Amino acid sequence: MKKLTVDLPGRAYDILIERSLLDQAGAHCKTVLPKARKLFIVTDSNVGPLYGQRVLDSLSGAGFQTTLYTIPAGEQSKNPAQLAELWESMMAFGLTRTDAVAALGGGVVGDLTGFAAATVLRGVDFVQIPTTLLAQVDSSVGGKVAVDLSAGKNLAGAFWQPKLVLMDPETLNTLPLPTFMEGMAEVIKYGCILNSVFFRFLEIRPSRRQIMEEIEHVLYVCCNLKRSVVVEDERDTGLRMLLNFGHTLGHAYELAGHYTEWSHGEAVAAGMCVAAQLGVRLGVTPAGVPERIADICASFGLPTAISCTMEDYAAAVGLDKKGAGADISLILLEQIGNAVPRKLPKNDVLDLISTL
Ligand code: NAD
Numbered sequence: 001m002k003k004l005t006v007d008l009p010g011r012a013y014d015i016l017i018e019r020s021l022l023d024q025a026g027a028h029c030k031t032v033l034p035k036a037r038k039l040f041i042v043t044d045s046n047v048g049p050l051y052g053q054r055v056l057d058s059l060s061g062a063g064f065q066t067t068l069y070t071i072p073a074g075e076q077s078k079n080p081a082q083l084a085e086l087w088e089s090m091m092a093f094g095l096t097r098t099d100a101v102a103a104l105g106g107g108v109v110g111d112l113t114g115f116a117a118a119t120v121l122r123g124v125d126f127v128q129i130p131t132t133l134l135a136q137v138d139s140s141v142g143g144k145v146a147v148d149l150s151a152g153k154n155l156a157g158a159f160w161q162p163k164l165v166l167m168d169p170e171t172l173n174t175l176p177l178p179t180f181m182e183g184m185a186e187v188i189k190y191g192c193i194l195n196s197v198f199f200r201f202l203e204i205r206p207s208r209r210q211i212m213e214e215i216e217h218v219l220y221v222c223c224n225l226k227r228s229v230v231v232e233d234e235r236d237t238g239l240r241m242l243l244n245f246g247h248t249l250g251h252a253y254e255l256a257g258h259y260t261e262w263s264h265g266e267a268v269a270a271g272m273c274v275a276a277q278l279g280v281r282l283g284v285t286p287a288g289v290p291e292r293i294a295d296i297c298a299s300f301g302l303p304t305a306i307s308c309t310m311e312d313y314a315a316a317v318g319l320d321k322k323g324a325g326a327d328i329s330l331i332l333l334e335q336i337g338n339a340v341p342r343k344l345p346k347n348d349v350l351d352l353i354s355t356l
């Protein structure tokens, strides 16, 4: 088993990575939740039928009284009405302040369940059992929990760290290919911003099959990088912003495709490629870096460019918002494995984009 500790003062927790870990969920939860009698598990309509019973069996085998609550799969479930339904169901289940909640699923289940845990009874313990690549390398670690509002994604939320993160890499075998590749965009991002050796490791393993052969290592490296960022900057006021590499431009592409044409991962992939090109133009990023990022994205079937209007770019950099400030902090690469924030006038960024 691979193990990492997110060493936040007073709220340290472990990330455990092991094949078939779902069947050990009960014993591990018992260790970190010694007072809990009840465990309210949330999953979605795809993950529940695949893995729900195994997790229920393991948890009840360890003595927990459990229930499995299933939300419809998809981002549209990450909303305040669904959150309120969860609160009510937790109360109907008889959850008390010493009991706990578990999220079995991708980032949607994790974000929604985490926010429900942060708010019900003014906060109860929760456990993340992520089942998508994106959730395993990113959303289950670091304590950001949220729901979407009609004004935008993740606009109501909290920082609420889990008590434990349990990753069973075998759950990734049932992921649809596009969902796996979306997660790869975030995996590639870690190499770009923090670890050139890992970037090279990915370059020479350009397929899902090769990544799955080394999946424990991939999850360990990514979670270790995220862990190191989160312990330095839990509240996202500095270092954690490096994780946004490719995300500002990616937001423009998500807008351009009305959030339906391009997935978040696809938009981030193209965003990383264009951010690297911008870095070259600004004299920050060495020549050749954009091509390496584009090659690796393409090898995982991710787009390296997405057409987009200047209006969408302006909206993504926040130029359409009154009073939002004239500058933007863009994450650029000094080299592969070394990201830096650069404060730039938004108008200059847009001018530069228009010349690419
Ligand atoms: P998701 O949770 O919607 O899962 C994607 C799809 O895969 C869903 O249809 C789901 O039912 C299915 N699925 C999940 N696991 C499966 C499995 N093992 N086998 C088969 N199907 C499976 O999406 P996601 O990409 O995991 O997460 C996206 C969400 O994460 C977004 O809401 C985003 O805002 C959020 N997010 C949060 C953070 C954070 O720090 N909290 C970071 C990044 C993204």
Ligand code: GLY
Pocket (backbone or CB within 6 Å): 138, 139, 142, 144, 236, 240, 243
């Ligand atoms: N996914 C970005 C963060 O956790 O900060």
